[in-house]
Amino acid sequence: MLARIARRRARRGRLHRSGNADMPMSLRHAAVGGASFGGERKRAICLTVLLLTLMGVFWPGKAMAQSCWSPGSLSLSFGTVTGAGVTASSSGPLATCQSGAFTTYFRMCFYLGAGNQSSGSISPRRMIHHPTSTRMDYYLYSDAARTQLLGPVGGGYPTYTLDAVASGSNTQVTTPLTVYGRVPSGQTLAAGHYQEENQEGTVYYRYGTSGYPTSCTTGGSGGGTFTTSSSGINANYVDTCAISTATDLDFGSVTSLASARDQVSTITLRCPTGTAWKLGLDNGAHASGSTRRMTDGSGRYIHYELYRDGARSQRWGNTPGTDSSDGTGSGTSQTATVYGRVPAQAVSAAGSYADTVTVTLTF
Template identity: 35%
Template sequence: MMNLRRAALAIAAFLFAFPVLAQTCTFTMTDMNFGFVNLASGSAVDTTATLNVTCTNPLAQGLSVRICPNINAGSGGQSSGIRRMLQGSNILNYQLYQNAGRTTSWGSTTQPALGSPPPIDLLLPILPPLLGTASRTVYGRILASQASAARGIYLSSFAGAQTSFTYTTYTLLAPNCADVTQNPTLVPFNVTAAVEPTCLVSAQPINFGNQGVLSNAVDATGTITLTCTANLAYSIALNGGLTGSPPAARQMVLGGSSILYGLYRDAARSNVWGSTAGQVVTGTGSGASQNVTVYGRVPAQPTPAPGNYTDTVVVTVSY
């Protein structure tokens, strides 16, 4: 009886220790950092992160393991399947993808609106070091047409239950990820982007047209078009042209002859537009295209020889 009792205890201890040798997987995920992004053009911005997987096979059994890397919405949340980074109440829309073409979203079995997780299948080696490894790229994209996003640092954190990588072994047929709930593992990482302040600027020429004798003032207008980061204060200065002349006495030149003209901030042509304090135009970006009118005037003056008179004025936007 004593021997039998000792045998039973030994078997129980052996069975209890057996699961410690089961297959295990570990994961690391790099942060996805878009860095400083310029959204004024309205274009998408891409970057990547890397998922690394290591699975052990201590029993040297010829098994495969299916890994289901479920990635939820993150702390920024999601809207209609589009993930969001946040800066206070400001939102920056982005998405995670399975492929470089960014056509297949990387999602989760628990949040199907985001898409499905891409299964990773590993054949576990039966020879030392008995480790199976895999690496997967996670493709990120800040979606296009977000020029209205305010400047600053945006974040979505994938801590806690925002990720749940599950896995199980199999021999022939891999299970569907919807059925793989074993070994849930939390894999934290962050998605960040810094929207930098910027302005895009273009200018439409001012054409005073064909004129005869300059006995009367001739007026014309041009347009400066800006697209600046939302809530970004800016100022627009105009230099003195090729001759470096004062704002109301700029010169269009042809050879040794010239025509005086001025550029103004108002339709009445009473406020000159130059490059010193009190002569510039100020505004605040909205993320959308903004048009600013430049008012030009050729005052009455002696008429020079016929020809095409021109000048080039540099537009400088400060922010």
């Protein structure tokens, strides 16, 4: 009799609560009969788990908030560096931004502090050669032309601004925070590996769903800040000879060449102390045999010559030890002067005349 009453109560409980989401009440009714109705209890528990699972799949959830973060770190290698300097660029660190339910527009500003060897300076920054404590100067920029220094927040340096757009439905988009590096020429350094670490970056961002915010700190509907890490900046310095600059030899504008016209240019190089070097010049791209010529590009030419001395008596050629300009390295920048002359000659047509000469450094 008690068992029948318990079953009737259990059935009433299930019928009474049919369609009601308050499943724990059904479980309490089903438990009145005690252990003899374990089967009923098991079915009720399974039903509860199934409903919760279905609710997790189909019930509309709250949209995830828009946000940005950095999944990578800054790493830049200059590779092999000589006294002539070098440039390099990095595709990291990265910035990942996530939209909400709708397409989201992000505007970010990237700032980068000094590393652990720069003593707070970013102009220049410095890498260290640990065996000798020698430091190599370098610079980081936000543009490929290397005119916009990348600096810390509040340092008064140009703002590195980037935009990104992520479509709706919690979509993520990743943008590289590309950094452009330069090691300047003319440094006298110990050969070996140089490095600097701990360049921590800071990114401010704002976002909106109707277009890009006014800036990375104002406008839009929200924003935030995140930081980036660094796995290091490094370079391998090789103490060897290198040409750093060769200036143009510009003879200017004239109305005639009834008399000779002279001009000079310079070539700057660096070689380790005691290293013998020889600097050669070829005959140019438009020479006729050994006669150097400038052209207007239309088959007309003006003859000219290059010399090693101010008296313009020693022709400058490309045979080491014969007609080259020779010297010995000092470990610092050295300059060789090119003495040019356009001799008096008839010119068939007015125009702009030019030539390209290749400089060869032998050591």
